[in-house]
Amino acid sequence: MYILKLLSTSIKSNLQHDLAYRADLIVNLVLSLIGLGSDLFGLSIIYANTNDIGGWGPSELIILLGVWRLVNVLMNMIIWPNTFNFNMSVHDGSLDYTLLLPVNSQLLISTKRIVIWHLFDFVIAIGLIIIGLAHNTGITSPLQIVAFLGLTLSGTTIIYSLWITLISLTFWFTKFGNSIVIMSAVLDAGRYPAHVYPFWLRALMTFVVPVAVATTVPLQALRGELQWWQAIGFLGIGLIAVWLSSRAWIAGLRRYSGASS
């Protein structure tokens, strides 16, 4: 229960922060629409020249774009801004004050800064998924949609867990704060189905930065290409990732000794 309370407090204070820059809000929304335009335009250029990419049609690529944008909302709304805060607080020792508070520290550092206006991008992403689903004719059973939604959720959670693990490593290697850049570079590959990529890139985006697990895998479930045990397996990996990352965070905290000592 206190998690919800904490979240709503954080959202409230961040909303106040963001409302102080109302002109920025308009600029950001316009830029976000331009970004959407250029993404859709890119897809239209591709489909003007072909009927499918590796067997996937336009409606599937639109759903994939929606799921990929969902992961990006997580990146832009929470991961990027909080990484910046976190790195600073490890360098200057202000993390002490966060740790002194009687609440879950992992939750606190992941929600300290929430860039509220990215909710707009969230709505766009959900909109793309719904439009794509409405135009998709390949769905034969509601179970496919359930699996798709479940895997999208667990895939996004895996990306979050990877982030927690990476920033926990900062306690051992201070310079690791920048590893997030790699994450975001590989993320770009999630726009298109993973099976069009060469083997090494596919391996990179499955095992190192599992963006394919968050984007391509849910779509495969939707296309009915996954066996039930595979779907369960990916969901299980999601749970294990959450558990492992929270262990890494706790282990990291044990190493942290404050800036002065």
Add this chain to the structure above:
Amino acid sequence: MFAIYKQMWLVNWAEQWQYRANLLMYLAFWLVSPIVYLAVWTTIASAQGNINGLTAPDFVAYYMMLLIVDIATSDITIHIFAYKIMDGSLSNELVLPIHPVLQKVLVNNLAFKALQMLALVPIWLILYVLYQPVFSITAVNVLLAIPAIAFGFLLQFFAGTTITCISFWTTRAWSISDFYSNIFRLMAGQFVPLALLPAFMQTASQLLPFRLALYFPVQLLLGKLSIEETMLNIGLQMVWCVILFMLFRVVWRTGLKKYSAVGA
């Protein structure tokens, strides 16, 4: 004059080496997206034989060349200079007898580029073995590509510095820079060779300067352009460089006046 550049190069080169791990990470940004587009377009091209006459090997050669030219002509001014205007550390540089942008940022840019190129070489060679692109490179084209790439970089450098100088007035220079990269991706040939764009976009891309900084040097190196076309484009590059340089001077001077007003 030359001695200043030389000394600054030495300092910058040494500075950049300190951050070599970071350099590799930023390199990933330049690497992933061309490889993604390479994969997407070669998949489509090999599924249907060709796209508008371009075959899979054509796309491979195009993006492999683009990897090099993109790093050579890109500009990082906003990343290394915008914060100095915003947090006021620019003041420290203004008292030095060195131009903060035309000397310091420029050399910083070049040193960063040189190291990125060094890191690119082994990766590019691995990609070469994996994809086996077929190039038809002639000595004349390579010679012509030297000014084409140099002007392509200057063009982006003056565009980037002008955008960065907007920070004198507003904190939104970053958003404008994002907008620039979005347009650049489509209009300079990062996403797809410009010949595959719809007709009206092709016309627009011909008129706009973006293609001069990327698509033109790539096509030149791939041997797709005649001498006349090349000379015309290099001429256009020079014109745009002068226009953007003048624009930068105006924005820089008026911006500086605004800046000192803040400090007073």
